[in-house]
Amino acid sequence: MIRVEEARARILGSLAPTGPETIPLPEGWGRVLAAPVTARLTQPPADMSAMDGYAVRAADATESAVLRVIGSAPAGHPFAGRVGAGEAVRIFTGAPVPAGADGILLQEDAEADGTAVAVRETVRPGRWIRPAGLDFRAGDVLLHPGKRLTARDLGLAAAANHPWLTVHRQPRIGILATGDEIRLPGEPLPAGGIVSSNAHALAALVRAGGGVPLVLPIAADDADAIAMAADSARSCDLVLTTGGASVGEHDLVQQALGPQGFALDFWKIAMRPGKPLIWGRFGDTPLLGLPGNPVSALVCGVLFLQPALSVLSGLPPAPPALQAAVLTAPLPENDRREDYLRATLERGTEGQLLATPADRQDSSMLRILANCHALIRRLPHAAAAKAGDRVEVLELAPLGL
Numbered sequence: 001m002i003r004v005e006e007a008r009a010r011i012l013g014s015l016a017p018t019g020p021e022t023i024p025l026p027e028g029w030g031r032v033l034a035a036p037v038t039a040r041l042t043q044p045p046a047d048m049s050a051m052d053g054y055a056v057r058a059a060d061a062t063e064s065a066v067l068r069v070i071g072s073a074p075a076g077h078p079f080a081g082r083v084g085a086g087e088a089v090r091i092f093t094g095a096p097v098p099a100g101a102d103g104i105l106l107q108e109d110a111e112a113d114g115t116a117v118a119v120r121e122t123v124r125p126g127r128w129i130r131p132a133g134l135d136f137r138a139g140d141v142l143l144h145p146g147k148r149l150t151a152r153d154l155g156l157a158a159a160a161n162h163p164w165l166t167v168h169r170q171p172r173i174g175i176l177a178t179g180d181e182i183r184l185p186g187e188p189l190p191a192g193g194i195v196s197s198n199a200h201a202l203a204a205l206v207r208a209g210g211g212v213p214l215v216l217p218i219a220a221d222d223a224d225a226i227a228m229a230a231d232s233a234r235s236c237d238l239v240l241t242t243g244g245a246s247v248g249e250h251d252l253v254q255q256a257l258g259p260q261g262f263a264l265d266f267w268k269i270a271m272r273p274g275k276p277l278i279w280g281r282f283g284d285t286p287l288l289g290l291p292g293n294p295v296s297a298l299v300c301g302v303l304f305l306q307p308a309l310s311v312l313s314g315l316p317p318a319p320p321a322l323q324a325a326v327l328t329a330p331l332p333e334n335d336r337r338e339d340y341l342r343a344t345l346e347r348g349t350e351g352q353l354l355a356t357p358a359d360r361q362d363s364s365m366l367r368i369l370a371n372c373h374a375l376i377r378r379l380p381h382a383a384a385a386k387a388g389d390r391v392e393v394l395e396l397a398p399l400g401l
């Protein structure tokens with residue numbers, strides 16, 4: 001059995017980002033840039049007024065001076081002339097400052113009277129003027145490849161006059177649930193049957209990680225059925241199986257795919273839940289085999305599939321982010337498997353995170369997982385811990401789960 005870190009490194013090390021595609025800017029949220037965004041213009045394009053008031057020559061606009069108003073410059077309608085000695089131009093926020101002016105007299109500091117304006121507060125040169133290029137200049141690199149685009153990034157790219165963006169194609173993930181006892185939600189169940197919760201929970205996890213899930217029909221515990229279903233997903237960027245990963249004679253994923261060109265990299269990791277994890281290549285397509293137990297499948301999804309989705313999407317490889325919390329109940333010494341315990345989180349009186357492990361950690365119990373907020377990580381052979389000790393937790397909600 002290999003350790004969690006090594007398993008993740010082997011998975012991430014063998015994945016490459018998807019290729020680029022060009023999309024309309026409004027569809028860019030959450031996508032990962034595949035080419036730099038370079039400013040196509042200078043912003044602001046000219047010296048602009050930051051306030052409503054009067055464009056003036058600061059040298060003339062001393063307290064109690066009276067200036068002649070020679071025109072007006074609303075935003076979008078630049079004043080074509082020049083501000084001369086003793087003159088002012090009515091100006092509005094976002095309008096270019098007319099030639100000759102070097103300061104803005106605020107409306108609140110002025111008294112207008114017909115075509116004259118009296119200065120009530122001396123104007124400083126440059127005051128309330130945003131110089132050309134204050135934000136960025138044509139040719140500046142504004143956003144770098146490998147960045148997941150936020151609303152702020154889209155605003156910046158739009159301001160830089162980009163109607164299109166070059167991003168990585170969203171990774172397509174084929175999801176194959178296996179098992180004679182498994183049925184899709186809503187289908188009639190055979191005696192002893194179980195509804196396939198895994199396929200849909202994993203599909204949601206794929207979406208949360210920026211991928212596109214393709215939920216395949218369920219394959220029975222039959223080598224041909226599994227091979228046929230997996231074959232239909234070869235064009236995906238990664239095939240995910242769930243169930244059939246363990247040691248029983250009905251645990252068929254490896255047996256079924258071996259003759260079809262599946263090359264195993266590793267099977268079984270020192271982790272709980274999720275021991276029977278499978279990683280390899282089905283022809284050219286990477287294949288991650290998750291255990292059938294619903295909690296095991298999702299925990300493996302968090303620890304391995306999400307980072308894999310990041311790399312496929314064009315982001316740098318990174319383990320899931322852990323944070324410090326304080327235990328509220330004791331935990332026994334750990335064995336050689338890295339343990340991920342379901343836990344609830346709350347804030348203590350001083351704002352510290354408090355983690356309470358769930359009473360039961362059975363890997364079939366989805367209700368407990370759904371009501372928990374985090375996983376407590378216990379390293380292999382961790383010593384017994386008491387209430388008040390610090391632990392590391394992996395919060396689930398920020399992952400979109």
Ligand SMILES: Nc1nc2c(c(=O)[nH]1)N[C@H]1C(S)=C(S)[C@@H](COP(=O)(O)OP(=O)(O)OC[C@H]3O[C@@H](n4cnc5c(N)ncnc54)[C@H](O)[C@@H]3O)O[C@H]1N2
Nearest residue numbers: 177194195196197198243244245246251275291292293296
């Ligand atoms: N003798 C041993 N038995 C088991 C071992 C072991 O080491 N020796 N490992 C156990 C562990 S740990 C796990 S985890 C499970 C994983 O086994 P499989 O991946 O082969 O999963 P299945 O046997 O197919 O199913 C396990 C369990 O999960 C249910 N299941 C399966 N698919 C789904 C689905 N899509 N949605 C919801 N639930 C699903 C299935 O009905 C079983 O109850 O093996 C242990 N056994």
Ligand code: MOO
Nearest residue numbers: 273274275296363
């Ligand atoms: O590892 Mo299994 O995933 O313990 O239930």
